[in-house]
Amino acid sequence: MKVTKTIKELQACLAEARAAGKTVGLVPTMGALHAGHASLVRRSVDENDVTVVSIFLNPTQFNDARDLERYPRTLDADCAILEDCGAQIAFAPSVEEIYPEPDTRHFSYPPTDEVMEGARRPGHFNGVCQIVSKLFAWVEPDQAYFGEKDFQQIAVIRRMAADLGFKLKIVPCPVVREADGLAMSSRNTLLSPSERALAPRIYEALVASRYFAQSHSVAQTIQYVVSRINAVEGLCVEYYSIVDADSLLDIRSWDEAASVVGCITVYCGEKPIRLIDHIRYK
Ligand code: PAF
Secondary structure, X not given: OEEEOOHHHHHHHHHHHHHOOOOEEEEEEOOOOOHHHHHHHHHHHHHOOEEEEEEOOOHHHOOOXXXXXXXXXXXXXXHHHHHHHOOOEEEOOOHHHHOOOOOOOOOOOOOOOOOOHHHHOOOHHHHHHHHHHHHHXXXXXXXXXXXOOOHHHHHHHHHHHHHXXXXXXXXXXXXXXXXXXXXXXXXXXXXXXXXXXXXXXXHHHHHHHHHHHOOOOHHHHHHHHHHHHHOOOOEEEEEEEEEEOOOOOEOOOHHHOOOXXXXXXXXXXXXXXXXXXXXXXX
C-alpha cells in the first residue's frame, strides 16, 4: 500500500490507475480505524480496482474543541489495518495541506442538515461537506463508501454530491456492531470500562422499541426509548427522533412515511462521550 501525504502524490498514483482504465473506490475516514471501517474498505476493495482511504481528522467539522482534542489518533495501526484489508492507497495529509487557506464555502441543504445532529452541532455538516467535496474533487472516485451509523451524514453528502454535480455512486454500508450490540465507533475507545458496560443499553432499548411500536403511537415510542435509557444511571438522551428516512423530518404517525428510522444521541458517563445510533422501523 502506498501512503501519500500530499494531493500531488495522491493524484500521481491515481493518474497511473486512471490511465490503465481502473475503477477507483474512496473510503473517507478520520482514522482510529475499527472493524466498521474495515468492512467499508473490504467492500470497496471487492468492488473497485483501486481503493483510496483518506485518514484526516477534519477540524472544520468539530464544533467542540474538546471533542477534537481527545479524538484518538492511531496512524500506524490504521495503516496496518488498511494493508490487511487490501487498500492500495492511503491519503494521510496535514491540516495545512488540506486547508492552506481557511475554507469559506458555505453548504446548506435544508432540512437534511438542519435537523437532529445539524441542530445540535452548528457547522458540523458544513465542515463535513467541505472536506468530502475536496476529496471527491481530488480523487474523482467511481464509488464512495460511508457507514450507515452516521445515517444523517449520508443524506447530507448525497445532497452535496447532487448539488455539485459529482458523478460518483454513494454506497451506504450497514452498521457493524460489537457482540453486545454497541455500534462500533472510534469514540468507544474513550469510554471507561464501567461506561463501556452501560453503552449497549442504547441499542437494547432501540431493539425493544420495535416491538413496543407495533401497538403504540410514535410519541409513545419516543417516550418509551427516552425513559428506558434515562433510567440507566450514566446515560442521558440528548434527543430521540423518529423520522421519514428520506426527508429526515419528524413523523407523527407510522403511516406518514414509507421508510421510518429512529435516530438517537446519548451522553455516556462523566466526560461525557456522545454516542449515536439508529434503528429502522420500516
Ligand atoms: O464519518 C466520518 O468519519 C467523517 O465525517 C468523514 C466522512 C470522514 C469526513 O471527515
